Amino acid sequence: MFDILIPSLVDGLLLGFVYGIAAMGLSLIWGVMNVINLAHGPIIALGMFGIYLAFTILGLNPYLALVLVAFAGLVLGILIYYVAVNRVIDAPHLSSLLATFSVNMIIIGIGTAIFTVSPYNVDFTLGAVDIGPIRLLWTRVAAALAAVIVTGLLYLFLFRTRTGKNIRAVANNRTAAELMGIPSSRVLALSFGIGTMLAAIAGGLIATFFPFTILAGGGYELRSFVIVVLGGLGNPLGALVGGLILGSLEGIIPVFMQTSWVPVIEFVLFVFIILVRPSGLLGSRV
Amino acid sequence: MKILRKPGFWLPIMLVLLLGLWPVMTDNAANREVVNSILVSVALASSLNILLGYTGYVSFGHIVFFGFGAYTGFYLMSEQGWPIYAAMIMAGLVPAVLAYLLGSAILRLRGAYFALATIGINEAARAFVKNFDPLGGSVGMQLNFQIYNDYGGAAQALWLTYYLLLGVTIVILIVSYLVRFSKFGLGLMAIRENEDAAEVMGVVAPSAKTRAYVISAFFPGIVGLLFFFKNATILPGDAFRLHLSIETIVMVMLGGAGTVLGPVLGGAGYQRLRGTLLVTPLFRNVQLVVAGVLLLTIILFIPAGVVGWLRYHVRGLRRVLE
Amino acid sequence: MKKLLWKLFIVLALTSIIITACAQTPTQTEAPAEEPIEEPMEEGEQAEEMEEAEVPAGEDMTATTLTLGYTASLTGRLNVSSGRQDNGLQLYIQDLQDAGGFEVGNEVVTFEPLFYDDESTNERVQELYTRLATEDNADFLISPYSSGLTGAAAVIAEQYGKVMITTGAASDSTYKLGYTGVYQAYTPASRYLAGAVDHLKALDPDLTQVAFVHENDQFSTDVVTAAKDYAESLGYEVVLFEGYDSETTDFGPFINKIEAAAPQALLGGGHFQDGSTFARQLYEKGVDLAYVALLVAPPEPDFAELGEAAFGIVGPSQWEPLAEFTPESAAEAGLEWFGPTGDEFVERYVAAYDEEPSYHSAGGYVAGLILQKAIMDAGSYDPEAVKDALDAMDILTFYGRIKFDTSAESHGLQIGHSMIYIQWQRPSGELEKEVVWPPEGATAETIYPLP
């Protein structure tokens, strides 16, 4: 039993870090502006294609390319915010849900026109290492490491810089922050940008080990919802923990039953947590 | 009947009826298929409108009822040999009961939490059916072609399905109108505007919401059965497609949430646009972009939708467009 | 003011959409969208090669063009195999057009393709075949690629009384639903892996434990369910039997389970994309297996892009360029020969597309060939007459023997054709496909066990 439990758990946890990054973006946006970003999935997919293009056309190392992808994600997010979200930031939830969903449609539409819905693959490998019975793929380890670094940087930014403090102030109470002279719409745009940047990074990391299509973000977006609820809506660090929980569940559940039951359990758990403990297992906010 | 003198009542019905009779007059299967897909959209959008438009609850799980109803009816027809009429009734009732049970749990949630929960339910339902062998599991179920012979052969069966769909769509519109202009509907709209204030005024929100949810869940299942009966194949991925839920919301918003006519126009407009772009290779992908830009424009500039906007800006139309 | 103009514009745009929606205008006049066909051949060499192709220039002959309607998954997860199938079919149609068509009574018939991209989704297949059958009114239908999509398309063909030749669609279940006008070019799914089990038995009589991991779709489920029963009847112990979603990209959980169950042989897979990913991840994780047979993916030339991960993988194939069916073998077997030889097909295909054909390409080509032969036999393109001709058909082509089940319970099922099995080897350093089973057609020894 142990022979399978340990490798499954390790596989799951390594993926969990990346899931966590994706969910962190969603969580941050929710925490700061109470918007559920339904364009999250397509942006994850764009991150994947960003790495693909940088790797195959520019011949860049994927991890180097990740910096480019992150920057592009940030800019794209700010753009999306001003075009689609800013106007409906105070409107009922439906408006922001649909506004971000229309962005989703636009990205998928353009993406399909360019990349079609066919699978792509970044042909990149770093080899593997055997530790006892476990074979670790370096790409997975590197992705988990990158996820930890990104989380660390995000927290340094949020807690050690002036802009980061402004973001937290706006998240805490937008009206009060505005009264204190914090330019809220710029802060919101930046937060949205950081949220999408995290999504793009997560997509980029996933692209280094799984094949993907322009539609591939959808599955990770749904996972992000589950994670965000596990970790507490609006709590970025909770998202990382939620990611690890989900990752280990995905690793361990197949040991005991058919793998196809994983999503059933995930989503039943998701609905259950929303009903019973909507603030998430770890509570909301930082 | 006083109600028949109300243009707001007969206008949507006449529109759908005219559209619905066109393939019959021309006796053309191609036209029928075009209208068939429009009717599916109109029926889904109008039934969702009862929850989304009147009650103000954003459900991403409308298609759960479409899927469950379709599966129920499909199972009864293919495994139990039920006739389509009886199966249709069950295809409506089973989702309605499901909505009643679900509703008492999730309708307590407000705003985004409700929306998230409905997404979760849709995904859980699909994943579950994929694993549930009595309903065919991940490979779904197929109808034996001989079943069409019970209805006079395939050609006749397709026409029958079409008439049934047209009938169901018109019933939905009648129900939608009756709800909209009833005391019950007034209560729903009060909930939509401000649930706490509505409760203070005496609107029994939990039961009103549940009833609205049940009504809006009754019809998609029937539509689903007709849809999959026509295709003779049902698969979990097709029956519980989250994207279809979202498209339905888009249709409602496009036409105007909370109006009777809005979902008719929204459903027809969206579906026609889609159908046209579907087979145009150059524009196939642009379909999504066009729909996305359209939706964004509506959300940002005319959140009341086409009908809402017209009602607001053209006073004379208020009595006509409801 | 600006805001007002904006609103005005939007309203105008919306009203026009609604008007188009409600206005009852079927745009039937439009010419059907036709993808540009890649120019298949150099001029000159092919025209005479088509059998029965010499068009008499008699004035009493009228030219008739029949449309073959179909969808292809030019994009989406089935793109690779479906693209090959489409290439094969297009090549066939081009060959026919170049040859000037064939004679039916006093008509000279040619085919014209009418097809759309179905993006590998059921929903689009249903919509598009409905359109092909009604608005476009195609004369005959060819199936899309894959059993799942074909299942959706076959119903529609049957509903509108169109004859459909299916190719790239092996599932048995489609032919057990009471259809009368759907004919299968492929060896059915239930016989896909039976040969692999025999192969394994021949390679290593001592091996006892096998695992099945398969895509959760109609085709792969049909294949492995039959193969599992067969393996068990031969005394194998099935230590793992599990399905994965078509969209799966992470095979980690399955690989961990395979390692834990420790079978010596793995059979399964699904289609090209998932199969390739599965093979790649099996290799990355260094799973210790003596024998791996995967569906669909290995026989595709693209599979070689996996590099070392492809080495030693076995795959069932409907046809290989190496397989020899010739007019001589037809005469020996007492069957009628029809169509080009395998060499001719390969030569033209390579000339047209600059790539090796796979069995999907051959399947596409032969679907057209079958239809042509049926119309010629029937002497008419009336669907009922063509159905009778198909029911009676028993021919040999470069692709193999074609004969259909005519019983009521599984009408249209292919019963003439059979499978061969290939393995990726390195005969001269480069990865190449070798036929390893059945023994009479084998081009190389099987590499067993896998390194």
Place this chain on the structure above:
Amino acid sequence: MILEIHDVSKNFGGLQALSDVSLSVPEGEILGLIGPNGAGKTTLFNVINGVYPPTNGRVFFQSKEVTAKKPYHLAKMGLARTHQIVQPLEELTVRENVMVGACFGKEDHGLGSARELAEEVLDFVGLGERKDQMAASLNVAQKKRLELARALAARPTLLLLDEVLAGLNPSEISAMIETVAEIREQGITIIMIEHVMHAVMNVSERVVVLDYGRLISEGTPEEVSHDPKVIEAYLGDPKLAEEIASGGQQGGGL
């Protein structure tokens, strides 16, 4: 007694918004409820009409226990209220707003009679001209009247008025006071929270004073205004009071 409150307390987390408040209101009375900001006045209304269940204590309406009953139960029994922060149903017309009150209040009207009643009540509060407007388009004073009209359309026996005068100019105030007096003449019992002191003192028959969630004084307007405890309370730190008030009202949240 139309309303009896026994030892009601309400906590929000660690915050004690009401402590052991007891109160009886006889039928037909106008009772003024005053106190500094954050004294717990609105919280008391919320406990009475079931928006919040009390942490401790019991509430009786028309001699039936209604502790922790939902607002709609109380509405059906004949309790109506207005909100300090107006809560119009914005996308419905003024008439429809009032019809909601009539349809779901004590008399449970059908749409037809509710419509008639709504028009009657709207004329009474002076919004007759605006009945076809969207509620969102009204100004604050009109929205206050709309709140009142909705409450009246429910045909209540007890009416809770939460600062109906706040934000009105002097002429609007005197008009509103007149309206309140007329309502009273219809035999409806009224409890009103008010900051406009002269108004409360003029209209009320009896006044109750809350401070820090405690009932500190009770009596005729005359008696209360001379109670040293009341004077002291109003000299207290207004800022602190505000914090408590805002804390008390945020508990609902998502």
